[in-house]
Amino acid sequence: MTEPTQPPDSTDTEDSPTRRNPALIAAAVALPVATVVGIVVAAVMAGKNPVLEPVALGTVPAAAAGSPECASLVGSLPKQLGDFDRAELVDPAPEGAAAWQNVDAQEIVLRCGVDRPGEFNAASALQVIDGVQWFEIPGGEGLDASTWFAVDRGVYVALTVPYGLGPSPLQDASGAVAAALEAKPIDPAAVPVPVPVPNP
Structure with a gap:
């Protein structure tokens, strides 16, 4: 006597909404991980390469600056x-x-x-x-x-x-x-002469 055949389980059909493709599952997990890693890397790189402001320089005596x-x-x-x-x-x-x-x-x-x-x-x-x-x-x-x-x-x-x-x-x-710049002989000022201190 043969056993009556059972109808196939609806969860085993490819068209079932509860069955997930393994590739889709892997992609769904990997995408958030990649996003987090990207954010961390960007933050680290920003810390290593901060945006620096232009430098403001005042004027100093420099008669030959335009030479x-x-x-x-x-x-x-x-x-x-x-x-x-x-x-x-x-x-x-x-x-x-x-x-x-x-x-x-x-x-x-x-x-x-x-x-x-x-x-x-x-x-x-x-x-x-x-x-x-x-x-x-x-x-x-x-x-x-x-x-x-x-x-x-x-x-x-x-x-x-x-x-x-x-x-x-x-x-x-x-x-x-x-x-x-070509080397030139140095031109220092004279050594200051000590000013004698008068005796009290």
Whole structure:
């Protein structure tokens, strides 16, 4: 005696609304995951590449800033000094000036054609980097940077660098200065003569 055949279960038919294609299930799971991963990656990249504002530079005494020497130097400056990227300057930008920024919004500022620093005299200690002689003036109180002056070119070049960056920015700047500006004999001021203190 044969068993009566059962009608097929409606859940096993391909047309049943409760049956799901495995490929569709995988896609439905993967899409939200990919979206979340994309958002996280974008956030991380935004943290590494913040949108930095253009740098505003005031004017300083720089009689030779518009000289051909300074135009040659500024036109050949590298896009990077160490880990700092070349920054845009707020208009109107002073002649002979350039700036670089890092991801922490620290700034390195170069000014070409500045006046000879008053502290630079025949007794000043110099540091030679890649053939360029630099004279350093440490930042005053509240200034977390020092300014280095290239003193052996036809024009004076000042580079203000935050403390703690290591030698790379100054080395990169030295290469640019050496390539663009011909070396000249240094011209320091005379050593100040001590003023005698009268006896009381």
